[in-house]
Each structure stands twice: as C-alpha cells, then as structure tokens.
Amino acid sequence: MATNINWLPSDLCDSCAISIHCRISSISVEPSDASEREIAAEFLSKWLFFICEDSCDECFIAIDRHIQGLRPGPSLKSMVIAPPCVYQSLEPSDASHGGSHGAGERVKRKRKLSVEQEELNRYRNVRRNKDFVSLERVRGESANIVAGLELHCGVFSPTEQKKIVEFVYDLQDKGRRGEFGERTYSAPAKWMRGKGRVTMQFGCNYNYAPDRHGNPPGIMRDVAPDPIPDLFKFMIKRLIKWRVLPTSCIPDSCIVNIYEPGDCIPPHIDSHDFLRPFCTVSFVSECSILFGTSLKVLGPGEFAGSLSIPLPVGSVLVLNGNGADIAKHCVPAVPSKRISITFRKMKRAKWPVGFALEPDLQKVVPLIDSNSAADGKERRSAEGSGDRGRKRQKKIVGRR
The missing domain is CATH 2.60.120.590 (Alpha-ketoglutarate-dependent dioxygenase AlkB-like)
Structure with a gap:
C-alpha cells in the first residue's frame, strides 16, 4: 500500500484529504514516471466517484483536474465536468461508461453550507x-x-x-x-x-x-x-x-x-x-x-x-x-x-x-471563530497590529 501520495494537490481541505488519501492508498496507486502517470490517470478517472465520495465540490474539482494533469501532453477534457453535487454507483464499471453523464441513476445532494462553514461548525462543537x-x-x-x-x-x-x-x-x-x-x-x-x-x-x-x-x-x-x-x-x-x-x-x-x-x-x-x-x-x-x-x-x-x-x-x-x-x-x-x-x-x-x-506543516493557520470572544479578540489584535503597521509606514513615507 502506498503511504506517501506526494502527487496529490496540497490545497485539499483536511476532511477530504484524509478520505481521498485513504481511498487512493486502498487501490495502491502512486505514479512515478510518465508511462505510469498516463496509466494511473486512466485508472483513477474510472474510480473518481469512489475516490471523491462525500468530498466537497472544491476538492472534487481539484482532484479531477489533477488526475487529468497526470496525462502527458495537452490536458484532456475531464471525465466529469461538474462537481459531485451528483453521485452514481461506486462500481468502476458504472463510473467508466458515458463521460459526464455515465450510466446509473445519480442522486442529487444539495450542499446547504460551505465547506468552511461546515468545518467551523465542527470546530465549535x-x-x-x-x-x-x-x-x-x-x-x-x-x-x-x-x-x-x-x-x-x-x-x-x-x-x-x-x-x-x-x-x-x-x-x-x-x-x-x-x-x-x-x-x-x-x-x-x-x-x-x-x-x-x-x-x-x-x-x-x-x-x-x-x-x-x-x-x-x-x-x-x-x-x-x-x-x-x-x-x-x-x-x-x-x-x-x-x-x-x-x-x-x-x-x-x-x-x-x-x-x-x-x-x-x-x-x-x-x-x-x-x-x-x-x-x-x-x-x-x-x-x-x-x-x-x-x-x-x-x-x-x-x-x-x-x-x-x-x-x-x-x-x-x-x-x-x-x-x-x-x-x-x-x-x-x-x-x-x-x-x-x-x-x-x-x-x-x-x-x-x-x-x-x-x-x-509550518504554514498551518488556526481557525478564527468570529462568535468566540477569544478568537475575536485575537483577530482584532491582529487587525490592529496591521493598522498600526500601515500607519507607521505612512509616517515614514511622509517624512521622506
């Protein structure tokens, strides 16, 4: 099983990253050279709905584009041109027929909250x-x-x-x-x-x-x-x-x-x-x-x-x-x-x-919850520091 999937996008949200990492690891795909990447792109395209089951729209699009980017030469049109507000059977045979309108009935899933709001709600709980x-x-x-x-x-x-x-x-x-x-x-x-x-x-x-x-x-x-x-x-x-x-x-x-x-x-x-x-x-x-x-x-x-x-x-x-x-x-x-x-x-x-x-790991920034007194104070402090810095910069420019 592959444990270090270094070719995945780095901007996936935490929850989707964990799910996608585990699912790709479970089918043992970690392309290295050009020939393997082309084969992996074809294989992963067929498994896209399995890989991105329950992922947010943004991460689905990122993974879809990234998989297509594994192919050599000009980027091919993605198998799925819309984010997964719709889902189909997770069997690869179903996912491989018919491009963006593959076989199998798709069930619409309406997203009421943004990814950021969902994460914030979990953080608050x-x-x-x-x-x-x-x-x-x-x-x-x-x-x-x-x-x-x-x-x-x-x-x-x-x-x-x-x-x-x-x-x-x-x-x-x-x-x-x-x-x-x-x-x-x-x-x-x-x-x-x-x-x-x-x-x-x-x-x-x-x-x-x-x-x-x-x-x-x-x-x-x-x-x-x-x-x-x-x-x-x-x-x-x-x-x-x-x-x-x-x-x-x-x-x-x-x-x-x-x-x-x-x-x-x-x-x-x-x-x-x-x-x-x-x-x-x-x-x-x-x-x-x-x-x-x-x-x-x-x-x-x-x-x-x-x-x-x-x-x-x-x-x-x-x-x-x-x-x-x-x-x-x-x-x-x-x-x-x-x-x-x-x-x-x-x-x-x-x-x-x-x-x-x-x-x-050195770039991680803590969530700021505007409803939290402590987080709000921290944010105001940061904003205040920024305002004071800009004021000092204006004074210096003025002196010149």
Whole structure:
C-alpha cells in the first residue's frame, strides 16, 4: 500500500484529504514516471466517484483536474465536468461508461453550507475540558499537579477515526514485512502481562532505556527515522487548525502504540528531549490514564494514583505544565484492544542528523471563530497590529 501520495494537490481541505488519501492508498496507486502517470490517470478517472465520495465540490474539482494533469501532453477534457453535487454507483464499471453523464441513476445532494462553514461548525462543537484538579504536596506546598491538562473530544469524526485505524493496521503490516527502518517498528515478545505492546515511531527514533550498543535513553540522533506519513500530517494540521495544539509547538514526530488486552504503559514523565505541550489521540476503545507524583505499582499492569481520567474513543489529551512535568502518568493494563498516537515536537538540539521540518506543516493557520470572544479578540489584535503597521509606514513615507 502506498503511504506517501506526494502527487496529490496540497490545497485539499483536511476532511477530504484524509478520505481521498485513504481511498487512493486502498487501490495502491502512486505514479512515478510518465508511462505510469498516463496509466494511473486512466485508472483513477474510472474510480473518481469512489475516490471523491462525500468530498466537497472544491476538492472534487481539484482532484479531477489533477488526475487529468497526470496525462502527458495537452490536458484532456475531464471525465466529469461538474462537481459531485451528483453521485452514481461506486462500481468502476458504472463510473467508466458515458463521460459526464455515465450510466446509473445519480442522486442529487444539495450542499446547504460551505465547506468552511461546515468545518467551523465542527470546530465549535469540540468539547474541551481544561479544568482538571488534583492537589498534592509538592516541595512542601499544595499544588494542582495536573494543571495544564486538556481533554478535547470531537476533533476526529467516527468516519475519520475508522480510516485512521485502518491506516495504522496497514502500517503494522508493513512493519511486520520489514519495510521500515530498523528502529521504526517494534514488537517485543510478551514475556509477562503488560509487556510487549507494538510501537511505531516516525520523525525520530526514541530509546527508552540504554541499549546493547550503549546508547542512552532519549532521541537517537545518529539514526535516520522514517518520515511522518501523510495521513498523520493531516491529523497534525487538524490539531493546529482547531487549536488543540499551539502554532509554537507543531509536532515533528509521533509514536503509534498498539495495545492488546493486558498491555500497559508504566509510570513515567515524558523526556524533555520533547517540548511541551504534546498530545495523545485515543482510538478503538476507551481506557483510563492515571496521574500522580507517586504512582504505586500494585502488580503486573496494575497501578494506583491520585487521579484517573477516562480517555473516550477519538479524544485528544494534551499534556502541558504540571500535568506534563510534575505528575507522572501511566496507562494500566487495557481490557480490550486500543490504539494511541502521540504527537510531539523535538527540541532543535535533539534533531536527528539530516532532519528537516515539513514545510507544509509550518504554514498551518488556526481557525478564527468570529462568535468566540477569544478568537475575536485575537483577530482584532491582529487587525490592529496591521493598522498600526500601515500607519507607521505612512509616517515614514511622509517624512521622506
């Protein structure tokens, strides 16, 4: 399966990008040379309705034009000359007959809201809990050891979650086949309860303990990592755009954990090779995460702490402040299969040799909601700064 579809347009909206990426990946098309591109254009044209099912009109047109652009020489007339306000059978045989009026009855779909408005509505419906409290004595004083924790629910829809989970399992298959770098995929033997979860690391390789070569715990700077897959970059863009993470801390690495029943993560504080905040996204099943300055080990995979937080399916837990640096955290043995993806930003001094930032991730701009007091204040501040800048420029010009 292709995981880095670099020829897709870069201006697709987040939701359509995830859907289109997964569907093209599922039919294993990633053209490279001219002959492959011509074949791919013909093949993808027949599958256009499958690829763009439920996509917005703008992204449908962008993909349609892009597919035709794969053909050598003058661009051919597109198979579909109108955006998908209409749909037909998803069978390729139906989609390949009859150009813009192919066989099969098409059902009209009226779009009542623009793509931007739909995204804004979803953004507004994200449930955000930033009020976690757990008081403990720290250096002789009472402190909220989980200050800085945030839980965001509704960032990824059930459909998006399904696609992400399927993609993770595809990555796991690639890892089993040895298609990644030496340190990317790890599936240690389950020698006791709680030990042996599958992990996959992208953007950097992290050493949890001194290894047999004498490398200390931390980011392995001399090991070339596998890059962050495109689908995970779409997730990062969503996290930034929807204000789950700040633009000052755009993730450049991630780790995927695949839990089988009984797997756990022992008490720890994340390495300071990574900046704060960082976040973890939960999939497949709900579990709880424990916090406390002193977490007790009760048995294999069993722990006790001062605060237990349920992590709903699809939720994003952000760790910052005391919640990241004072309190330890752990995941007790999970009762059922679970997947988590943790996104973090490396300290510049810890970048692996040859590392470079992903250019497309550095251009993400958070949504601004005019109905939100905080967003409105931010927008007015930005506009004010622009006005003041223009006034200063006029004064300088006047002095000349």
